[in-house]
Amino acid sequence: MSAERLDTLNSWRADWRGLRVAVLGLSVTGFSAADTLAELGAEVLVVTEKAEDEYARLLPVIGARLHVGPLDIVPTELEDFAPEVVVASPGFSPRHPLIVWALENGIALWGDIELAWRVRDKVVRADGTPADWVLVTGTNGKTTTTRLAATMLVAGGLRAAPVGNIGVPVLDAVRDPAGFDVLVVELSSHQLYYLGLQSGPQPVSPWAAVCLNLADDHLEWHGSFAAYRDAKAVVYNHTRVACVYNKADAATRAMVENADVVEGARAIGFDLGVPGPSDLGVVDGILVDRAFLAERATSALELTTVADLAAENLAAPHVVSNVLAASALARSLHVTPEAIRSALADFTLDPHRIEIVAVADGITWVDDSKATNPHAAASSLAAFPGAVWIVGGLLKGVDIAALVQARGAGAKAAIVIGADRSEIVSAFARHAPAVPLFEVDDAETENVMARVVELAADVAEDGDVVLLAPAAASFDQFASYADRGRRFAEAVTTRIAGQPQGEGSRDDDDAPDAGHPRSS
Template identity: 80%
Template sequence: MTSDRLRTLTSWNADWKGLRVAVLGLSVTGFSVADTLAELGADVLVVTEQADEEYARLLPVIGARLWAGSLDAVPEELIAFAPEVVVASPGFPPRHPVISWTRENGIALWGDVELAWRVRDKVLRADGTPADWILITGTNGKTTTTRLAATMLVAGGLRAAPVGNIGTPVLDAVRDPSGFDALVVELSSHQLWYLGLQEGPEPVSPYAAVCLNLADDHLEWHGSFEEYRAAKAHVYDNTRVACVYNKADAATQVMVEEADVVEGARAIGFDLGVPGPSDVGVVEGILVDRAFLEDRHKSALELTTVAELASRGLAAPHIVANILAAAALARSLDVDPAAIRDALRSFRLDPHRIEVVARHGGITWVDDSKATNPHAAASSLAAYPGAVWVVGGLLKGVDISDLVAARGAGAKAAIVIGQDRAAVVTAFERHAPGVPVFEVDAVETEEVMAQVVDLAAGVARDGDVVLLAPAAASFDQFASYADRGRRFAAAVRDLIGTGDAGDHDAAASDPSGDDPDDRG
């Protein structure tokens, strides 16, 4: 009977009253799920290891209940509740005891994205339809591309918002009374794994989607690279108009070729080379569109130039690739090329993404703390060859040897930090033995970056770059990648005498919450 009822729950206006739903996790995503379901009239039990104090205080106000404690085993309270649906926050891995119990007992298991899709008709556009969804994933570049695409859509006159893994839950946007024409949804591999479980009558069907790239990451969560890749591929499921893929990353093209899409959906390629008739790319320093125009076999539309991007700090190769991907998504919704150029004139990268924090004594100090995996760090090192490279942290089950072999030998020196630094040092000994390697043995968070900067200052000379691109997560020594970046900037400014860099984030990394490091 429950499964029959769940098949009817494909609208905000469906009968959700009394539906027993267990919500796993109480961070920003978990609370948005609980709040939505409570508003719909469901019977909501939130189950979490750690309860944010503010969210815990609000739960009884919205009409939901809370159970908090160890989740090493399935709580008796959850079993007694007998949920008809479990909605999990993305931090819960497939082999978590509660997830395993849910699946073994045949209970419907959703992520927040599936719930948001089911109730996306709460606020409709003028034509009586819900907002279009544009889905973005990839090992790296998701947040930048999501912000770029949303900025381009707004410049083109559409009501659009960046949501999802970028920080604002999709459910919050769906319930915004002002409504949107389009939602640009950043999806982590964790969210996409849950999306791949959906069996409802109306599966998520995006207007356009992109997987920017694919490389080893989060293997400890998925269990293998094959599972990680399979989760990423779900981004293209049921795409209606445009499947955007990276021509320089064959894995993304295979995903598109294997995807079950809506009849008529087009494959749109992007890379830094000359584009084909259904691609976007670069011709003699000009970013062009050869996909969304009538005479695409003989002509192209100019979007911007590499020189213009360089004047705004946006010309690093991986950033140009992100811009092309975002432009393809925007063009699929008929955004004019002039609007795309206008959007880029005002766009700024987020902090901790190849951010120049200081130039002093001929040395440039660059914070790319957001490079939380080898693929991201490789892009940073390509943008700054010959840098003094600050590397290390939690490797998340990923072997860093290939990165060191490909890029490490070109570094002027390596300054190694973090819990897994032995693996990094070994990789240099084997694959880049000519590069000087310095280990940071500081244990206290407050001391790590001071030692990093002192060591870097002793190596770097006029014209050099010191690049923080750790290729690893931050939780061994820092609260988040942002905390790591800010502490690096503060240490640099202390060194050159320009003051500190501000205060620091606090964050938890238990599965009940939202991981502040990039959830590739």
């Protein structure tokens, strides 16, 4: 297919019939792409290493073909299909053999976000225009900020939904017959990488966009920190109204300064300090907006207070930052401060995000299993200084030494789990040798958290916090970060239930026997 015809495919009502599209991967994202393309009349071949039974049964129903098998080389069926477009699910890295093959053969390479933008006019608003998009990315805080922004927009009277990497494919949202005013789209660096390849005449052009922060993550996928950073920066391209950035993170400011935006788009900063004009920040415990009001040079609008956020378990510093970022996005769409306060009064964090799972015998047990990289874990440790820190898993190519040096020395003790324990143990030996360190080397998933909790209970005292903030992915020992957090909570509950209330959690004369002490 010529590039000229591909350039015409910028509407649901364009002529997609007969377009040969290979969809790589059959997760929820891959299936949504295949389903959309089949509905448009394209010829669809789904190529995947494995397929869930439900999706495999549905593909022939919607009129798509399926190839299941090893993908270390390009399957003959894919070559014979001769796709004109390849739509890659986010799990396919730039160095995957199928991605390399597509690029080398000059085949148009899209992600699901590009496809969704092209067909976003399937359902339009009363004025005939499709929903506006607000884009959210960052190393940490994406999901919380996406949910916060969508909740604020709904409180402001808009039909809005959180979609994308949060779990609901954008393609499902653009095909929803009810339609939306705004889609708040959480984007991973993987999705942004593919979005950065787009070359059509109508690129994704969001109403507003934010990169919350930037730190080492997914380096094994991108190949380098520079490539990861550049993928994240794509979020600001062609923004029309508001580029929201973190004043405390110079990398996000640089992204905005270098972005190719629509003329008139404003840079809106946020952080926990006193805001300047065009910023959101905190003054004497009050979250304020100095960006979206006419008198911003001399005035500010109160959004909420840290005390009110504390009443909703939203006062951890990194969560306050997320609230400010989401508020900036919502204010760009004219949501009132009153609506923002109303939204925050009913908002709760997702499970496994600094979630208090139990308080017993003066010990607070906190599940932040979602802290899957050092940057996220650093925020948790800042919120709970002096905690008994449970750390470890798959480090994804990230060096944890800087986190241990900055925050590890303040821990009361550290309990190390997971496949990459040796790197963490070495980092403590170099940077925090005085911290009591225990290594749980049991590979059995069923036993790991029981042993961790036993160790933590032996170390913790009245007034202490035991914090699960692994700074690593979970897939070495658990099905997901949620599974890891759930097993931690279950182990805590089981231990508490197994001892009389009011009695100590251990015999102080007994040494812990659930791990290997590295220092004392």
